[in-house]
Amino acid sequence: MRTLAARRRHPAATALLLLMALLVTGAAYTALAPSRADATIAPTVEGAVGDVDRGQELFLANCATCHGLQAQGGSAGPSLIGVGAASVDFQVATGRMPLAQQAPQAPQKPVVFDDQDVADLAAYVASLAPGPAIPEPGEVEATDDVEAIAAGGELFRINCAMCHNVVGSGGALTQGKYAPPLDDVENRHIYEAMQTGPQSMPVFNDDNISPEEKQQIISYLDHVNTTPSPGGWSLGSIGPVTEGLFVWVGAMVLLLGCAVWLGAKSS
Amino acid sequence: MSTPAGSTAAFTPTSRTARLSAGAADYLDERIGAARLVKGFARKVFPDHWSFMLGEIALYSFVILLISGTFLALFYVPSMTLVEYEGSYAPMYGVTMSEAYASSLNLSFDIRGGLLMRQVHHWSALIFVAAIVVHMLRVFFTGAFRKPREFNWVLGVVLAVLALAEGFTGYSLPDDLLSGNGLRIIEGVILAIPVVGTYITFFLFGGEFPGETIIPRLYILHVFVLPGIILAVIALHLALVVAHKHTQYPGPGRTNDNVVGFPLMPVYAAKAGGFFFIVFGVIILISGLVSINAIWVYGPYDPSPVSAGTQPDWYIGFVDGLLRLMPGQPEFTLAGFTLSLNVFLPSLVVPGLMVMALLAYPFLEQWVTGDNREHHLLDRPRNAPVRTGIGVMAITSYCVMWAAAGNDLMALAFRMSINDLTWFLRFMFFVLPPVAFVVTKRICLSLQRKDRELALHGHETGRVVRTADGEYFEVHEPLSDTERWLLVQHETYRPMAIPPKAHEDGRKPSVVERVRANLSGFFFEDRVEPVTPRELAAAQHHGEHEAIEQPTGDEAARRELTSGTPD
Numbered sequence: 001m002r003t004l005a006a007r008r009r010h011p012a013a014t015a016l017l018l019l020m021a022l023l024v025t026g027a028a029y030t031a032l033a034p035s036r037a038d039a040t041i042a043p044t045v046e047g048a049v050g051d052v053d054r055g056q057e058l059f060l061a062n063c064a065t066c067h068g069l070q071a072q073g074g075s076a077g078p079s080l081i082g083v084g085a086a087s088v089d090f091q092v093a094t095g096r097m098p099l100a101q102q103a104p105q106a107p108q109k110p111v112v113f114d115d116q117d118v119a120d121l122a123a124y125v126a127s128l129a130p131g132p133a134i135p136e137p138g139e140v141e142a143t144d145d146v147e148a149i150a151a152g153g154e155l156f157r158i159n160c161a162m163c164h165n166v167v168g169s170g171g172a173l174t175q176g177k178y179a180p181p182l183d184d185v186e187n188r189h190i191y192e193a194m195q196t197g198p199q200s201m202p203v204f205n206d207d208n209i210s211p212e213e214k215q216q217i218i219s220y221l222d223h224v225n226t227t228p229s230p231g232g233w234s235l236g237s238i239g240p241v242t243e244g245l246f247v248w249v250g251a252m253v254l255l256l257g258c259a260v261w262l263g264a265k266s267s
Numbered sequence: 268m269s270t271p272a273g274s275t276a277a278f279t280p281t282s283r284t285a286r287l288s289a290g291a292a293d294y295l296d297e298r299i300g301a302a303r304l305v306k307g308f309a310r311k312v313f314p315d316h317w318s319f320m321l322g323e324i325a326l327y328s329f330v331i332l333l334i335s336g337t338f339l340a341l342f343y344v345p346s347m348t349l350v351e352y353e354g355s356y357a358p359m360y361g362v363t364m365s366e367a368y369a370s371s372l373n374l375s376f377d378i379r380g381g382l383l384m385r386q387v388h389h390w391s392a393l394i395f396v397a398a399i400v401v402h403m404l405r406v407f408f409t410g411a412f413r414k415p416r417e418f419n420w421v422l423g424v425v426l427a428v429l430a431l432a433e434g435f436t437g438y439s440l441p442d443d444l445l446s447g448n449g450l451r452i453i454e455g456v457i458l459a460i461p462v463v464g465t466y467i468t469f470f471l472f473g474g475e476f477p478g479e480t481i482i483p484r485l486y487i488l489h490v491f492v493l494p495g496i497i498l499a500v501i502a503l504h505l506a507l508v509v510a511h512k513h514t515q516y517p518g519p520g521r522t523n524d525n526v527v528g529f530p531l532m533p534v535y536a537a538k539a540g541g542f543f544f545i546v547f548g549v550i551i552l553i554s555g556l557v558s559i560n561a562i563w564v565y566g567p568y569d570p571s572p573v574s575a576g577t578q579p580d581w582y583i584g585f586v587d588g589l590l591r592l593m594p595g596q597p598e599f600t601l602a603g604f605t606l607s608l609n610v611f612l613p614s615l616v617v618p619g620l621m622v623m624a625l626l627a628y629p630f631l632e633q634w635v636t637g638d639n640r641e642h643h644l645l646d647r648p649r650n651a652p653v654r655t656g657i658g659v660m661a662i663t664s665y666c667v668m669w670a671a672a673g674n675d676l677m678a679l680a681f682r683m684s685i686n687d688l689t690w691f692l693r694f695m696f697f698v699l700p701p702v703a704f705v706v707t708k709r710i711c712l713s714l715q716r717k718d719r720e721l722a723l724h725g726h727e728t729g730r731v732v733r734t735a736d737g738e739y740f741e742v743h744e745p746l747s748d749t750e751r752w753l754l755v756q757h758e759t760y761r762p763m764a765i766p767p768k769a770h771e772d773g774r775k776p777s778v779v780e781r782v783r784a785n786l787s788g789f790f791f792e793d794r795v796e797p798v799t800p801r802e803l804a805a806a807q808h809h810g811e812h813e814a815i816e817q818p819t820g821d822e823a824a825r826r827e828l829t830s831g832t833p834d
Contacts, residue, residue: 104684146357146358146360146361147360147361149357149358150357150358150359150360150361150362153358153359153362153566154362154566157444157565157566157569157572157574158569158571158572161444161572161573161574161575162572162573162574162575163575164575165574165575165576166444166564166565166566166574167564169575169576170575170679171575171576171675171679172575172674172675172676172678172679172685173685174684174685174686175684175685175686176678176682176683176684176685176687178678178679178682179575220358223357223358224358224564229558229561230375230376230382230558230561230563231375231382231386231557231558231559231561232386232555232556232557232558233556233557233558234558234561235557235558237561237564238576238676239445239574239576239577239578240445240560240578240579240580240581240584241576241578241581241584241672241673241676243393243559243560243580243581244393244580244581244582244584245581246557247390247393247394247397247581248397248581250553250557251390251393251394251397251549251550251553252394252397252398252401254549255324255394255398255545255546255549256317256321256401258542258545258546258549259317259318259320259321259323259324259542260317261317262317262320262538262541262542262545263315263316263317263318263319263320264317
């Protein structure tokens with residue numbers, strides 16, 4: 001203790017102390033941080049088990065031009081190290097990747113790869129570094145439990161509706177980007193989108209929205225997409241703009257037509 | 268009032284029904300003077316034209332609003348007390364919400380006919396305002412606001428503004444997410460009023476937004492104060508129509524001093540009554556088939572979330588559009604106080620100016636024309652090119668504001684950048700209205716020239732005739748007197764003389780005089796004079812003159828052809 005005290009004014013003391021503090025913080029973080037998905041389990045897509053080697057071949061042939069030979073990224077595409085299998089499944093299995101051209105946002109195109117290809121690509125990317133895994137079918141199943149749907153609706157309105165609209169009809173973002181409509185999206189992909197935050201979407205990780213809550217959101221969306229509109233034709237469920245349009249091009253045209261007809265009757 | 272006994276004696280009803288009705292009429296007449304009312308009112312003549320029924324659409328949808336609104340008021344609870352929803356709409360089960368929203372959900376799902384009534388009420392509200400706008404455009408473009416009807420135009424503008432207020436207060440009542448977002452914008456707008464904004468919002472909301480009093484307050488405005496005022500103004504509006512007599516379109520036999528049409532009883536009453544049921548039927552049909560304001564998808568109001576695609580109903584859309592068009596820069600801090608001109612200008616100043624312009628227009632036009640006569644014959648829009656141009660300019664700028672309110676949905680639907688679209692619309696806001704004015708004015712003038720041509724030379728028949736001499740000419744068919752009258756009956760104004768540098772008494776012309784002369788020049792510099800009888804005679808004489816010069820056999824045939832006898 002005395003030697004330590006004697007050397008406390010040594011020029012290296014500050015640096016040493018900082019180093020020790022960093023080590024302690026780092027060790028504590030490693031010990032306490034919530035563990036992310038496990039890369040050792042091969043991802044499965046609709047039952048197809050991924051194969052890392054085949055995935056790498058597919059990657060080199062289809063993705064490496066933009067994402068780099070080691071998936072390290074470049075000027076044309078981001079690094080894929082640590083994005084996880086969930087991200088690959090979302091981007092490739094919804095037809096967003098491979099990208100046709102640089103645009104404000106990757107549009108959805110016809111899907112190029114089959115389930116096995118997607119599983120292989122996911123396995124390869126997951127093998128690079130740990131990242132969010134593809135959810136199990138049980139995790140993304142929509143329930144018809146009323147309270148889960150109601151809770152999901154509330155979560156959706158608070159977290160999602162400002163971009164996707166209250167019933168998931170979609171909405172515009174800045175500079176030509178947009179939040180797509182959610183009426184024709186597979187449950188698995190909704191879950192993965194929340195998990196990985198593709199494009200402009202923020203990440204809603206498990207600390208933010210728990211897996212159970214994610215499932216409630218999926219249940220809510222499933223409910224609004226499968227329930228017929230109680231009031232009749234919904235006009236796209238995008239609010240008062242289409243209602244106003246309908247009043248002018250539907251109702252007013254009809255009423256003016258009636259007025260013209262009645263007026264013509266006299267003369 | 269004491270004479271009806273004599274009249275009944277003169278007419279002896281034969282059947283039992285006739286005796287009964289005669290007795291009833293007599294009874295009423297002796298007590299409330301029904302005969303005089305019927306005589307004065309039932310024989311009142313109204314001209315007949317489809318465009319005179321536009322105001323009726325507004326009136327009838329207002330009646331439907333009163334009926335459906337009464338039904339809704341029986342079940343709606345204007346309270347912001349929080350309750351847990353236990354009704355039959357599953358996705359809201361157990362959600363905490365205001366009683367107002369819960370009762371609106373009950374109206375939609377648990378009360379028989381409630382959803383239909385809600386949709387009837389909302390659709391007819393949208394139709395009510397749309398019909399007011401269409402009616403107002405008809406009155407404007409035909410010049411029906413001219414003396415003596417300026418005050419009725421003013422009343423109409425007041426009604427339109429009241430309708431917007433009534434619509435907005437109703438939009439806010441269900442207390443769902445959409446209506447709450449709308450209220451939040453209104454709060455922001457009021458806050459932007461310099462100096463007094465914060466005081467007014469606290470006064471209105473009873474404290475911080477949203478508070479617990481705004482729904483009951485809007486409710487009493489929506490179901491009592493505003494409809495009461497609207498009813499009173501409608502009564503005045505219609506009373507003035509009766510007092511002034513209805514305007515009519517020009518035509519043979521129609522003058523400034525008569526009204527050609529049908530009496531109220533029975534023709535017009537039957538027609539108007541029938542039209543009421545048509546309007547009612549159309550509204551019920553639409554309400555039964557098309558969903559409007561699906562409050563259940565929006566969820567209860569909560570100040571934190573805002574949904575994409577949050578817009579007001581169409582008639583408030585222009586204000587929302589102005590807010591979206593306005594750049595954010597003009598917000599200043601002056602001596603510690605924020606001056607939000609970026610909100611104040613588009614949401615209050617510009618709409619205020621628009622209403623002022625509407626109120627002022629009849630008086631302005633009268634000042635410019637200096638015409639102090641009464642006008643009961645309507646203008647054809649083409650015969651008032653500058654007025655028509657101004658009208659189309661107003662429609663155009665309104666449409667740009669309107670489009671801006673849907674900029675996010677347009678950007679989404681057409682895969683455009685919302686930023687570029689907004690910039691485009693900002694430019695269009697300044698570029699399109701003047702272009703619309705010039706184009707419309709030119710079209711009007713061209714149509715007037717076409718009318719002149721037609722009045723002077725008749726219809727082109729497309730029949731080209733070759734005479735034996737080898738001369739070609741096209742056969743023109745002269746107009747009938749009725750057709751020609753429509754084209755030549757109107758008058759044009761001429762611009763006032765530019766005031767001289769100094770009047771004869773040495774007084775310099777005032778600024779007002781010069782402005783008036785300049786405006787008069789702006790209105791009437793470009794004009795097409797209607798055909799005068801002398802011009803018409805000359806044109807006809809021209810044809811005859813040719814005929815006299817060459818009285819050959821061929822010419823005789825030609826004269827026969829040009830005289831418009833049927834082949």
